[in-house]
Amino acid sequence: MEDKSWKNAPPEWVTLFIHLLNKTYNPTDGLDIDSLHYLHQYSNHECVVAQYKEYIICSFRGTARCYDYLSDMLLFLGIFIPFSYRLQRSRDLVRTLRKIYPEAYILCIGHSLGGTIAEFSHGDYCITYNKGVGLGGIGNIIPKHQLDIRTEGDCVSILANTQFHFHDNLWVLPKNKKNKNRHNLKNLSILKRSKTSSSLNNFNQID
Numbered sequence: 001m002e003d004k005s006w007k008n009a010p011p012e013w014v015t016l017f018i019h020l021l022n023k024t025y026n027p028t029d030g031l032d033i034d035s036l037h038y039l040h041q042y043s044n045h046e047c048v049v050a051q052y053k054e055y056i057i058c059s060f061r062g063t064a065r066c067y068d069y070l071s072d073m074l075l076f077l078g079i080f081i082p083f084s085y086r087l088q089r090s091r092d093l094v095r096t097l098r099k100i101y102p103e104a105y106i107l108c109i110g111h112s113l114g115g116t117i118a119e120f121s122h123g124d125y126c127i128t129y130n131k132g133v134g135l136g137g138i139g140n141i142i143p144k145h146q147l148d149i150r151t152e153g154d155c156v157s158i159l160a161n162t163q164f165h166f167h168d169n170l171w172v173l174p175k176n177k178k179n180k181n182r183h184n185l186k187n188l189s190i191l192k193r194s195k196t197s198s199s200l201n202n203f204n205q206i207d
Contacts, residue, residue: 014191016052017127021111021185023048024061046086047093056097056104058123060090062112062132071113078136081120086113090121111185112156119146130183133159142169149173154182 016033024047035053042049048059063072071087074080081087094106108123110116115131126146142148142165149171150157179186 014188016057017109018185018188018191020048020050020057020059020109021114021129021188024059024111024114025064025185042093042097047090049093049097051101051104054103054105055107056101057107057109058090058093058097058118058121060108060110060114060117060121062110062114068113072132075113075116075132075134075136078134080116080134080136084117087117087120090117094121094123112183115148115157129185129188130154130157131160132156133163135159138162139164141165142167144169147171149188151175151182151187156183 016036019033027045027048033052037051039049039051039056045065046061048061050057050059063069068086071080071084074083090108094108097104097106105125106123107125107127108118108121109127109129110118110131111129113132115128116133118126118128119131124145126143127149128146129149130151131148138159140163142163144167147169148160148163148165150160151173152175173187173190175182176187176190181187
């Protein structure tokens with residue numbers, strides 16, 4: 001049965017989410033969004049950091065460089081958390097941001113391998129798209145503070161189908177007939193057709 005919850009995606013956050021994920025692969029991409037300020041001093045080729053209202057957003061890039069394939073292998077084997085240098089650097093970044101912006105919410109987002117890094121970087125909230133899942137992730141529960149977005153039929157996140165969710169925090173997007181690659185960011189364009197005008201200011205607030 002097709003999941004319909006993605007149709008309630010707030011347009012303001014859809015634009016922001018897609019833009020920041022794209023920017024991790026194409027740093028020169030520009031978009032004028034009110035209240036969005038890039039924190040270049042903390043950004044690098046692995047992560048784009050920006051401030052949006054009361055949020056500090058860390059957008060993590062997926063596999064794009066040769067050394068990322070080592071993280072992919074560690075992820076598949078189920079030993080990603082203790083041995084991935086990318087994950088350790090991401091966690092260090094989040095810890096640093098917490099000290100500098102103690103009143104802000106840390107939102108970690110990411111695509112593919114970046115989605116996995118976002119999931120385990122200890123942010124307050126997390127949004128992933130087609131996150132990579134290895135043997136160690138089979139049967140896991142998607143945390144309450146996390147939203148997973150997947151495109152139906154995506155092969156990279158296929159093991160995510162074994163995971164459980166209990167908080168309406170999984171969106172399964174239908175296949176995009178115009179884009180045969182179900183893993184890339186172009187599939188997120190379907191979210192832009194959402195007609196709701198609700199806000200995500202209180203996104204998955206922790207009780």
